[in-house]
Amino acid sequence: MKITAAVTREPGGPFHLEPVDIEDPLPGEVRVRILATGICHTDMVMRDQLLPVPQPVVLGHEGAGIVESVGPGVRKVKAGDAVVISFNTCGTCPSCTNAAPSYCREFFPRNFFGTRLDGSSGLSKDGEPIHGNIFGQSSFATYALAHERNVVKVPDDAPVALLGPLACGVMTGVGTVTNALKVRAGQSVVVMGAGTVGLSAIMAARMVGAGRIIAIDPQPARRDMALSLGASDVIDPVGTDTVAAVLAMTQGVGVDYSIDTTARADVIRSGIMMLAPMGECAVVGAIAHGQDIAVDGGHLLSGGRRLRGVVEGDADPDQFIPWLIDLHRAGRLPFDRLVQFYPLADINQAVAASEQGQVIKPIILMPGTPAPVL
Numbered sequence: 001m002k003i004t005a006a007v008t009r010e011p012g013g014p015f016h017l018e019p020v021d022i023e024d025p026l027p028g029e030v031r032v033r034i035l036a037t038g039i040c041h042t043d044m045v046m047r048d049q050l051l052p053v054p055q056p057v058v059l060g061h062e063g064a065g066i067v068e069s070v071g072p073g074v075r076k077v078k079a080g081d082a083v084v085i086s087f088n089t090c091g092t093c094p095s096c097t098n099a100a101p102s103y104c105r106e107f108f109p110r111n112f113f114g115t116r117l118d119g120s121s122g123l124s125k126d127g128e129p130i131h132g133n134i135f136g137q138s139s140f141a142t143y144a145l146a147h148e149r150n151v152v153k154v155p156d157d158a159p160v161a162l163l164g165p166l167a168c169g170v171m172t173g174v175g176t177v178t179n180a181l182k183v184r185a186g187q188s189v190v191v192m193g194a195g196t197v198g199l200s201a202i203m204a205a206r207m208v209g210a211g212r213i214i215a216i217d218p219q220p221a222r223r224d225m226a227l228s229l230g231a232s233d234v235i236d237p238v239g240t241d242t243v244a245a246v247l248a249m250t251q252g253v254g255v256d257y258s259i260d261t262t263a264r265a266d267v268i269r270s271g272i273m274m275l276a277p278m279g280e281c282a283v284v285g286a287i288a289h290g291q292d293i294a295v296d297g298g299h300l301l302s303g304g305r306r307l308r309g310v311v312e313g314d315a316d317p318d319q320f321i322p323w324l325i326d327l328h329r330a331g332r333l334p335f336d337r338l339v340q341f342y343p344l345a346d347i348n349q350a351v352a353a354s355e356q357g358q359v360i361k362p363i364i365l366m367p368g369t370p371a372p373v374l
């Protein structure tokens with residue numbers, strides 16, 4: 001079948017809209033007519049090869065759409081079902097069977113290798129192989145091959161074209177607070193970086209009744225958004241000693257939790273230094289393999305402080321995404337305030353606007369998809 005896909009052909013290069021052939025779904029696969037797909041910072045990390053994926057490739061990993069056809073053996077969904085598409089996992093390793101699929105032992109091959117496990121991709125152009133299967137989907141396209149494992153059925157009356165970001169960015173921010181750190185009422189949280197993940201963490205921290213919620217971001221508009229979504233305090237890190245500022249706000253004690261969404265080693269170090277005794281710093285942003293983080297050993301040891309990584313908010317998408325939809329419906333997770341829609345033809349403008357900080361969460365609408373009324 002012929003589809004239109006945004007193909008990335010060189011490191012850091014633009015997205016080229018091209019006609020591409022997509023295969024029929026194999027056993028366990030699901031072909032989805034994409035209505036819309038969020039753009040996540042990790043797509044840029046892959047484009048720039050900081051997280052190396054083979055090119056040419058179709059990126060995109062916050063897809064939302066309608067199941068067009070299913071491969072043999074698929075029972076979870078059928079043609080016509082509305083779905084969002086999350087990360088892909090094996091379903092049988094110790095992490096997957098222990099309700100921790102984001103730590104699947106096959107996470108890299110199933111999400112970042114650009115092919116199925118058998119080496120094929122399902123995508124090609126005039127015989128030229130195009131890499132696909134990024135996050136088990138490659139959803140910067142009018143259709144995507146996903147898997148029974150990573151599609152999550154959503155209610156038919158849900159605003160499907162809005163929901164793609166629940167599959168990665170929003171899930172990561174909310175889940176870091178509710179699943180990974182288990183922030184409780186009255187506890188204090190610092191969120192470093194007020195993009196989609198950071199702002200989602202702030203909404204979740206407010207939801208669980210956290211006390212002090214401190215957002216750190218250099219952009220005034222994002223600090224304002226953080227305040228309007230539940231932050232109690234904001235800090236401009238430019239020219240500011242953020243550790244001293246946080247300690248000053250907390251009577252010199254520090255905070256219970258810090259969450260890094262910036263993937264910068266110096267920022268993560270500051271996130272550890274601002275922890276109270278028993279505090280925990282979560283590294284959430286896509287920091288590169290080989291990137292060291294300097295840690296003050298004495299500070300970590302004394303007070304029993306912790307540093308940990310969190311992937312996709314420790315969430316199991318099958319349970320978590322329906323919960324996020326319910327929260328949004330109830331007005332408790334207004335992530336639609338972060339969103340701006342762009343037609344597929346303007347994907348490069350959407351990426352540029354995101355990288356320049358003009359938009360927090362761009363969502364690409366495929367041709368014919370009306371923008372949801374918000």
Ligand SMILES: [Zn+2]
Nearest residue numbers: 090093096104
């Ligand atoms: Zn697994």
Ligand SMILES: [Zn+2]
Nearest residue numbers: 040042168169
């Ligand atoms: Zn992502």
